[in-house]
Amino acid sequence: MNLALSEANPVAMRTGVVQRLGSWWTGMNSVRSAVGGDFEELRLVGLSRHYGGALAGRVAALDRLTITVRRGEFIALLGPSGCGKSTALNLIAGLLQPTGGGIWLDETRIDVLPPEQRGFGMVFQNYALFPHLSVRRNVGFGLLMRGVRRSEADRRVDRALALVQLHGHGDKLPGQLSGGQQQRVAIARAIVVEPPLVLMDEPLSNLDAKLRIETRAEIRRIHRELGRSTIYVTHDQDEALSLADRIVVMRAGVAQQIAPPHEVYAHPANLHVARFMGYRNVIEFASAPRALGDQVVLARPGLTLTGTVRQDIQGPRAFAAIRPDELVARRMPSTGSLAGIVEGFEYCGRDSLVDLAVADGVRLHVRTDLPVSAGDRLYVTAPPERVLVYPPEA
């Protein structure tokens, strides 16, 4: 199934008032998309967006993001709120204008096109369903704009509703659906036009935990069935890890690491990424690490750790980052183990998350299946290859 959409390059048509009026007039009835359904790669080159007019007061919401998205790839933009991930998505969709850099879809530069000529599907955080249109007409909106014939449009709307398992709800208004159903309508509406690229802006953040996991699986399934690319914005690392082929970890408008999930999880590029990926134990050392073969030894009063350097360390300060589940807790001391007192714990079912006071001022978060209570003495060890050593954050 393919869209008969490719038309003359609209950029070339942007000359002369007469032609522009002409394209505006034809645009009244049918959409002119820059691209058909097919593409090989989407390239963001130095894509930037600044706010504030004066050069001195300019704030970069997105600073020189460069990435190539291949066809079929699932990319997650991951970061806390305000990190620029939604800005990036809006720039790709055309809802914001970049202040630097460009976007290419194969050989077509698309950042100069208005959103309606890019032909990407977008799923908004608050769904953005048209409240006055039935579910069917919401889903069929993009087809109507593209001038798709009624019978063909009906068939495709049926298919899209089946894909998101909403057949039988077609005649309802969005207000009559639950949050999860509304979100699936939003997804159906974005994919029914078979866009080369689907953009999703925290689509699951309004759903409850159970529905979120179900819909997550559905998004992955739909992505595979369509075989097109998806760019997915989220602040939830579990979502990013479970969905994406590659994760872009963002911070303050700058991409910190672009890598497959297992790499971001096991080998964060810097301390910020480590913190964000669940390395809850970050211990500061005021003295430079001492090399010991492939590894380094870090020392502070009452605490010595052997770890692996992940990022070049220039100054005298260093940080060790350890995931709570990679510390091993025992009742008895062993070589190199750190002794600590249980200060508190959260019971999590299969195991507990224990707060362990080890040396003066150092408290470790440890995951253990040992039954514990406050005041217990535990001994923890950490495999040196899982103690990641970083310089301070920039």
Next chain:
Amino acid sequence: MKRWRIDPVVMLVAPATAFLVLVFAYPFLYGLLLSFRPLEGGWNANYVRFFSSDRLFPTIGTTLELALPATVINLLLALPLAYRMRVTSRYQKWVASLLVIPISLGTVMIADGMLTYLGPKGWLSQVLQALHLYDGPIHLTHNYAGVLLSLIISGFPFVFLLVLSYVTGIDPVLPKAAATLGANPWQQFRHVYLPLLSPGLAMAFCLAFVQAFSVFPSAVLLGAPAGPTRVISIAAYEAAFEQYDDSMAACAAMVMGLVQLAVVSAALFARRLFYRGPVVGGKG
């Protein structure tokens, strides 16, 4: 039997209710009864006379011919302006203030200004003649055009402010969603804004129409009150203060209210055909 008790909070509506009864319900009922007690003839003599007299009955048409175009023109002017100003910009505040200034002017002041500016010897005429752009006489006062113009000037701020509040109430993410689905700016307006605005436009139409239908000062000062702009309120005024026939004046006022009610009901009925509900696209 359980004793019936009144929540003291309910008593808070008492002042408003008293006000409505004294200032609206009582005068209305008084007028209604008065209109059925004509100076001479049977109980319905006033109404028979009103609908058979060619001095009275045509005033309905005359007033509608002024009020309907003024209302529609104001809506057509306000909608694109309000739509254009839905996004906040540096100039928005200033433009909005400028557009709303006429709201602070009384109808008499507008009429006086228009007489000075648009009259046969007014500035407009003098400037056009001085520039040799148009040498003929300018007929914009003391006729239909003058009254229509003044109704547009005095009514526009109300319509504009109403429409602006409806336009800005629509979730701006909806047109964005439409854009990503291929809708160009015209289609975003046509398929998203217009349907969501329609109920509000019907409301604005009702309020603006009622205001325009009760035109009086400008019809006298700027119009030709003896003929082309002899509106229904002039007929009521003449009955009350020239013929001292309060009963006939009350009858004219009742007819006026009926016509307004009929037009407003039609508009509200049309409103039922549109989607009326929240104008946001999902969970906030």
